[in-house]
Amino acid sequence: MxxxxxxxxxxxxxxxxxxxxxxxxxxxxxxxxxxxxxxxxxxHPGAVAVAALNELGEVMLVHQYRHPAGGTLWELPAGLLDVDGEDPLVAAQRELAEETDLEAGSWRTLVDLSPSGGGSTEIIRVYLATDVRELPEQHARVHEEAAMERRWVPLEEVVEAALAMRLHNATLLSAVLALHAMRARGAEPHAVDAPFDWHPAHRP
Incomplete structure (x- = not known):
């Protein structure tokens, strides 16, 4: 194996x-x-990201200016695991609400990734959120998030853009290609509480 x-x-x-x-x-x-x-x-404290999928098969993306990358990237809603003791799922739910004004009724684990294992301790857990609905109130956003666009995009369109090299965010690419492969194979995402032992704070 x-x-x-x-x-x-x-x-x-x-x-x-x-x-x-x-x-x-x-x-x-x-x-x-x-x-x-x-x-x-x-x-690095690590991070969580959310692939929120609606009933039409669309993924929620955010378009955010990233100064180090030198441009504005399409990404999944995401955030740092920088609150001591916070459960990663709770952090993901908070980030989804704060960045997109959404909540979800069903959560699974999609993929864990190490964006730069040769130089950084960062580990990112990506959740799949379904049964998605709008929150009654919008969150106030500041800094790079103040002008951030959010958009529902069909999964197949995101995959097409990824394969055409029009997208560059590593977390988005990993998540949508993993989700596309799972759906094509009829495979199920992982349990929401799947072990997160590659993250330093969650190792046995």
């Missing part, structure tokens, strides 16, 4: 190089194959 293997080498020496608003950077030294190796690591 093809499967990633969880098992982190002990950090033999470490130093914090930078402390930021969202993530830190550490120099970490570890041993691998009898050799001591030094790497600079982005220590």
């Amino acid at each position: 093809l499967e990633d293997a969880l098992g982190r080498q002990p950090v033999l020496a470490g130093e914090q190089l930078f402390s930021g608003r969202i993530w830190d950077v550490e120099r970490q030294e570890f041993e691998l194959g009898g050799e001591r190796i030094v790497r600079e690591v982005i220590v």
Whole structure:
């Protein structure tokens, strides 16, 4: 069976190089194959994202300016796991409400991903939300979210745009292609409480 293997080498020496608003950077030294190796690591809190699917087979997307990427990207509603002790599902439900004014009656786990495993500890859990409905009140949005567009887009249209290289957000690409493959194969998403042990805070 093809499967990633969880098992982190002990950090033999470490130093914090930078402390930021969202993530830190550490120099970490570890041993691998009898050799001591030094790497600079982005220590990230992780994140959640939501593929909200309505009864028409449309996915809720948000169009948000991303300064580091140099443009405005189509993305899934998402947010950081930066509240100590907050359950990832609760964080996902909060982000869906805050970014799109939606709530969902059914939640499953779609995919977990490591966007940059060679340099960052970030792990993202993507949930599939169905039985979606509008909330009675809209949330106030600030900063990049203030002008953020939200749009329901047919899943097949998102897949077509992904395959044509018109979309670039890694979480969106991973989620919609996984959802498309699952539906084509008749496979079911995972349980909402599937183990999240690749996230440092949720390891056994």
